[in-house]
Amino acid sequence: MPVKTLYITSESLASSRGPKYLAISHALRQAIKQGQVKENEQLPSARELAKQLKTNRHTIMAAYNELIAQGWINSKQRSGYFVASNLPINSSQPATKTNSSFNQTFKWNFVKNASPTYETVAASFRFNFAGGTPDISLFPFHEFKSYVNDAFARPQLAELNYGNIAGFSPLIEQVSHYLRRTRSLTDREIVITNGSQEALYILSQLLLSPANSVATEAMGYAPAWRSFQSSGTTVISIKQDENGMIPEELEKAITNQMTAGQPISVIYLTPLHQYPTTVTLPVDRRHAIYKIASQHNIAIIEDDYDHEYHYRCQPLAPMASDDPNGLVIYLSTFSKVMFPGARIGFMALDKTLAQAVTNYRSLMNHKVSVPMQDAIARWMQAGSFERYLRKATKIYHQRRDFMNQQLTHYQEQGIVESFTLPDGGMAMWVKVNQSANALAKSALNNDIYIQQEAQFLLDKNQTSDRFIRLGFAGLTEENIEIGLQRLFDQKNA
Incomplete structure (x- = not known):
């Protein structure tokens, strides 16, 4: 057999x-x-091929x-x-032969699909x-590396095995202590997750089905809706005003869905900084909804x-x-404090539900990266987590105020109609004197990404x-x- x-x-x-x-x-x-x-064709002897390739016979025999x-x-x-007669491939025919049905490209038939976020x-x-x-440039990577x-x-070593699906024990302890001290959350089971999105998906599979429905704010987080819909449930949007979800509208929806035979079993809320408007749900409405x-x-799923980012008061x-x-069911995440790629979030929830969550989670990935959980636990225990948080909050506060000045300037020019200075969060909700959709599309040509109202509505009509919605946290003042x-000056650019 020739070497070529x-x-x-x-x-x-x-x-x-x-x-x-x-x-x-x-x-x-x-x-x-x-x-x-070809099949059944004889190959050169080990000695012959070794001579042709100028190597030793043992190398050829190993091959x-x-x-x-x-x-x-x-x-x-x-x-x-x-050459074997029954090859690991369908045949040893030349690749140029195309009349065999085995050469057809496989066509995938998706029963579910999702668009990128x-x-x-x-x-x-x-x-x-x-x-x-x-x-992300603010994050203390050098310190965290230690x-x-x-x-x-x-x-x-015991934590590196398949057990402890709820999370790395020292991190659970640190998160529990942090929540007790900063958010008055006690008597809760903590489950560490791969970000909030995993938590939403698991809860959707456990609590929702085609036989029930979930109530959400009229404007909200589309990836959460898609997680809910993956269970076959119906997402019901509840009217909101300048103070958030309207309790009376929630009551109406509950009655309507009960009559329709698809009762609401879950309410999904973002009460502190409503997504996307950033308004805080007042205490009286919280009590009414509860x-x-x-x-x-x-x-209630409270996202x-x-x-961490609140500026005017506690x-x-x-x-x-x-x-x-x-x-x-309380959800939160380290992604906004660290960086999205960290993929560390947590749930604080009832003991019975926590057990169901970990049981279901074992079907997916067992647990979150233990070394990352370990590093965060050490970071929190050393006090460095909260030191960095204070630094980042101060900077984001300054950027919020700077964006406020900039938007006031454009409001005086008649480009911006109105906006609300949020008490906290990482973005501002802005009303403009033109088509928001057209503005967002034209912005792409100037290397600018903004979110516009329709992205946050279940009913685009x-x-x-x-x-x-304009985020300020991730950008320098410049x-x-x-x-x-x-x-805003695209027409003149």
Whole structure:
């Protein structure tokens, strides 16, 4: 058998990376797959091929043994080596032959599908005004690296196994202590998650089905809706005003869904900084919604996605902190404090539900990265977590005030109609004197990403096409100024 059939020469073999026997076995395997070597065809002897490739016989025998183990060739005593008749591929016919049905490209039939979230799109823009993005450049990577190193240098070996699905015990302890001290959350089971999205998906699979429905604010977080819908449930949007969800409208929806035979079993809320408008749900409405939920045996998912960033005063305690009936499921995340790629979130919930969550979670991925959990636990225990949080909050407060000045300037020019200075959060809700959808589309041409009202509506026909959401946390003051100038002066750019 000529060496050229193997697609390898002694020169290329000498320069190949890795073990030579693997390079030879790969070349011969390719020759068989391409049909250059036929079924049952005899191969050169080990001695002959070694001479041709200027290598030793043991290297060739190792290559042949590799191919025998994989089922590509056979060895016949006193006869030599032959290409197998039943190959690991359908045949050793030339690749150019196309009349076989085996050569058709497989077509996938998806029973479910999902579109990419805005976060995956927004990250590629220079001026990313997406409303939940932290400034990753502020994160103390060098300091945090020391906690990661400690996690690997002194690992808790028992935690590295499949057990403890709820999370790394020291991190659960740190999170529990932090929630008791800063949010008055007590007597809760903590489950560490791969971000809030995993938590929402698991809860959707456990609590929702085509037989019931979930109530959400009229404007909200579309990825949460998609998680709910993945269970087959119906998402019911409840009217909101400048103070958030309207309790009376919730009552009406509960009655209507009961009559329709698809009762509401879950209410999804973002009460501290309503997503996307940033308004805080007043205490009286919180109590009213909780009372309604209690009367109708409805669970509440409280998504407190950026509790840490509040500027004017101390934020209201979560609804979960005053939950005598145990119906509130509290979600939060480290993604807004650290960086989205950290993928660490947590749930604080009832013991029975926590067990159901961990049981279901074991079907997916068992647990979150233990070394990352370990590093965060050490970071929190050392006090560095809260030191960084104070620093980031101060900077974001300054950026909020700077954006307030910039928007006031554009309001005076008649470009911005109105906006609300939020007490906390990472973004501002702005009403403009033009089509928000057209503004968002044209912004893309100037390397600017903004979110507009229709993105936050379940019923796109309800849009006024006048509101945009502008994040300030992830941009420097310089980029806020330049980005807004490009955004609002596009006609002159």
